[in-house]
Amino acid sequence: MTDATARAAALLKGHRESIDRLDAILVYTLGERFKHTQAVGKLKAEHDLPPSDPAREAAQIARLEDLAIQADLDPDFAKKFLRFVIDEVIRHHEQHQS
16 A cells, blocks of 8 residues: 555545544434424424424525525535425424324
8 A cells, every 4th residue: 555545545534434423413413303393293283283384494494595505515405405304394293283
C-alpha cells in the first residue's frame, strides 16, 4: 500500500465514522420527533380534531426548504423527506382516530 493510498484509507475511515455518528443522530432525532407527534395524534383524537393540518404542513415544508437552502442541501430532497415524515405522522394520527 502506498503512502497516498494509506492516507486516503485513513480519510475514508474518518468520513465513514462521521457518517455513522450522523446516522445515529438522525435516528434518535426522528425517534424523539415521533414521540411528540404521537402525543399530538392522541391529543387530536381526544378532542376530535382532524389528523392533518394542511396549512401547518405547507408552512413547515416552506420553512424546511429555506433551512435546506441555508444548509446547502437540495431543497427538493428536503421537501420530499419532510413530505415522507408528514405522511407517516398523518398515518399515525389516523390510527388514533379509529
